[in-house]
Amino acid sequence: MPDLKKYLTEGLLQVAILLSLSGMRVDVDPYLPPFREIIQGPSLALTQTQFHNLRNILDGYNLHPKSVDLDGFFTARRLLSWVRSLDRLQVPAADLEAWLVHREPDNGVSIPGQVGLLEEAGGLEDVEEPSELSMRLGNGGELGYDVVEDQTLGPLGHMSRNLNHPDEDELIKEEGDGMSFFWEQEPQQNVRQEQLENARTQPLMFNGEEEEDEFMVDSWRNTNPFHNQMFGEDLQLAGVRDDASLAIEECLHLIDDNFASEEDPELTGPGLQNVGEHALQFQRPLISPLLPEQESTFNLEQQWQDVLAIMESQDMDIAETTGDSPLNVSDSDRNTGSMDNFIHQDVSLHRATLPRSTDAQNSEETCRINNHSLPNLNLDTSANVEAFEDSDIIALLTGTSLASPLDPLLEEAMLDEIGLMDLALEELEEQNQADSDSGLSLDYSQSPTSTTGSESSSSSSSSSCSSSPSSPTPMIPEEGAVGYTHIKEEEEEEDGAVGGFMPEQTKMCQSSFLEARQFHRLPWLEHIGHDHTYNQPQSQKKPPKDPFDESKEKVLEHLSSRDEKHAKSLNIPFSNERIVNLPVEEFNRLLAKYHLNEAQLSLIRDIRRRGKNKLAAQNCRRRKLNVLVGLERNVDSLRRLRVRLLREKSEILSSIREIKQLLNSLYQEVYERLREEQGLLYTDNNFTLQQDCTSPVTSQRRSDSHSRRKLSKRQKRKK
DNA sequence: CCGCTCTGTCATTTC
DNA sequence: TCGAAATGACAGAGC
Incomplete structure (x- = not known):
């Protein structure tokens, strides 16, 4: 019987975490308990009411593509799909029914709301809903996990498959891994693009729209490499990942890897194309909803539009060169998959300049777009090439400045630069004033x-x-x-x-x-x-x-x-x-x-x-x-634009840092809780894990964790 | 007296 | 081909 508890726990926990961190009105909604409450509650319980509230809240967003910026809209769409994907945990109805029949109310296991969801999905009907049960995190088994290196994924492959089976012979094909929705929200570019177009062209009607769910799920099924792996196409999965801390740690990993992919050009190079492709797909759904930066990104887009408008108004020739719909939002959203929100500025800028003809369908190019394509904007506005040739501006727009978002020194330097730019602007204005007074007389x-x-x-x-x-x-x-x-x-x-x-x-x-x-x-x-x-x-x-x-x-x-x-x-x-x-x-x-x-x-x-x-x-x-x-x-x-963008960038980086800290603390809390419950099963390595996770999220931590899993795997094999 | 700007003018090119 | 406009270059006036 599939571990439904795991599915629900992990799924709802993830949604709760993402909601809480995404700033999507979770805090102001009295019905949705904060994720801390969820994970800190008794037995990591999510009550039926809570679950319904969570789902209703997401359903209630009912965002309209024209009333919300695309990313916000799409993020909500994803979240809703995530929750709704809980309806379709790929758990056979018979198994679920069996599980429900054999459930023991005392043990706190529950599938609140799940019955209703299954009813919608045509699954179980007339199943008595438990009043309030709890879902325990974990299956009572080992909480550690082994590493099943996915060779197709390269160095990042470990993110996907950290499994818990001491014996790889026990690997089983697992349909409907509860973590699937964790990854599912990033279909490949074409599918996502299609989704985005659909999102633009029609309002959301999630309630009762099974086709919507089908679309989302099918899109993921068809495109998500993990899904394919889960269904045994590429890789046999080992056991179940019943460790929520694993999920959270993976979340941290993904974020780190996102940054790593940006700061490490190798990750975007052709040699790691596969890696980049998978990594992006895996990272995007996590990062996107974590960031409450939609306003910021929207401002950036608006700012960019302003810049283009200024150029347009200032120089008709320039406007002619940039006339090919510089900010065509309807352009294929081939970039938003990667860290949608917090690099949305990059995406927007890229979309502002990337010609439609350049088909960046492959992930390598997508990586490159996200990281290095921004200077193209100079190319499109050929008349402004000189103006953009400022190396600083180029460096700014290339996104390379995002290379080390956690590097405080870098941020400080950037802030200093912003300050210097402000001063320079002031001087510029003063100089202009002086010029108009005593300099070249244009009057x-x-x-x-x-x-x-x-x-x-x-x-x-x-x-x-x-x-x-x-x-x-x-x-x-x-x-x-x-x-x-x-x-x-x-x-x-x-x-x-x-x-x-x-x-x-x-x-x-x-x-x-x-x-x-x-x-x-x-x-x-x-x-x-x-x-x-x-x-x-x-x-x-x-x-x-x-x-x-x-x-x-x-x-x-x-x-x-x-x-x-x-x-x-x-x-x-x-x-x-x-x-x-x-x-x-x-x-x-x-x-x-x-x-x-x-x-x-x-x-x-x-x-x-x-x-x-x-x-x-x-x-x-x-x-x-x-x-x-x-x-x-x-x-x-x-110059003003440059200062503005630098300032925006600084703010975004600060937000990212906060989110990382939140995730870190979350990991810590979850781990401590798990350790309390399953403490005996933890080894010194686990303790090291905990200590390690208290440190800031860095690539060092990532590598340590990675090696730690390998070590744990070896120890288990020895046993 | 020098240097600078502004202006007019010429020669030439462009339209 | 002509006329007008545009423009680079130069010179003179004025500060």
Whole structure:
């Protein structure tokens, strides 16, 4: 008879642990006992009510894919599936019935809620539910376990099969290992992708939807390597794993291995492709629900969207290069399998940039995606390659910074870096402020000519007036030059009316920023290179003269006096402004109207040429400045993004550390409890295990535990 | 006087 | 092919 107690205990314990650690409202739900209460309760009991509550809570999530971010949704989906998978423990109904019949209420064994679940599953019916029984952890047998190395899994294979049989001859095929659901939630990429798509496209209706369960379970059955192994396809399983501490320790292992897979490039290399594939599949379902970082990750995704939006708004060219749905959430979620939540930022970033065509179906690539593909985002936004070429940014985005999440030194260094970045940003802003004050003057209004021009017209935007009958009116009629200062000041007014830019941006090179805003927000600026407004009649748009600028007008008059005087000397019968601003046809008509000698015609053509070229030079310079300003803004935005991402990363790492500590303490508690109950069966090695587990979760601990199991195995063989 | 910025202008290229 | 625009380079004015 299968050890149903084990199944239920391990399963519910796992769910409780995951729920408790995942922050999914477990703490605020009065009906669901915290996992500590579960495991510390008498005989590790989970009452019928508790079980129902647990299940109802999960059912009650009833998350809608559109109301919850995908990861949150999917995590809840998994949890629910886990619980529901308890319905289908692959325990034959006959066995379960037999077990129920022979159950001894006194021993505290119970399958609370299981009856109902089985009823749903078409299993046992009309089975009397026990009022409140408890499930004992373990089967009263040995709590140690041996290692059955799964060669197909490589170094990580031991995680899956730590079995308890002293004699490997006793290995049996086990259908429905209670731990199966422990691993089941990570179907292969294609299946998971399908699930995700389903999740997006239809609301969750778990209650009474057997197809949903069937889908989940079948997906796992078809894809989970353990499941296949459990069913004897690859590996014969040995006995039962009735040690909850084993499960928890495995949980710790998985987390460690997750980090190891990230910090150790070998694990992601082609040589260990198999390992990586399995390891990822095994790790993902554990890690994902452990992390309460959904908000954080969601923020990250949003931040990334913001960045893309900024790039889009700042540089149309860039936007064109990134236009291939940078944050297509509907992209195949080939990455989320690995440590969904806490590296969800990486996934999001990757999804933001990974082309759909790149089919990262194999796990190796998945590993690489999670760890090293992030720089690709630079490649996609080719126009921003330079901006991203900061090695620090690349290092940040590659995820290599996640290499040693538990390394305090690293985190401290990172925090220091964040602080330095903040300081650098402040300095940057100050510098920009200083630049705008005393540095490169991007404000043309400060130049005498421009200032004079500014007084001339408030509606003299050269291109903006191109569609109107009016034309920019230069203050100096003789010259006919249209200062682009007019445009700028008009834009300033417009911007002032529009408003809506950040203060720091205002700090950052105010004038240049204004210039940038002109170009990025105003459609007419795209015609800046085709300024034909000089041909507009001056009289129609000449603004009231500002007495304040009369002196500057003299300066401009002086500047333009040369051609003007020359024109007067040659008795040119019309003003320079007309010469410059008139359209070609009118200009030719004007020339034909008067009988001019060769010298006069030459001078007129020179004046026209110079006047036009002057405007062209002004526009050209303004464009250059705007390009510089745009680049400046991009750099600043990227720096801010970098600081923000570093900060997010630090927070996430802190959360991970907390979770690990929680798991550690949990392991300790479970182990102590087991030791109390089964203390006599524990050996010195077990004690070493306990001591070992009090230390922080490290790869060292993992290796120690691994070797410890081998040692235990050898000792048992000797017996 | 020097250095810098701004501006206009020329020559040339591009559209 | 022409005209206009764009742009690099240079020079002059002004600070």
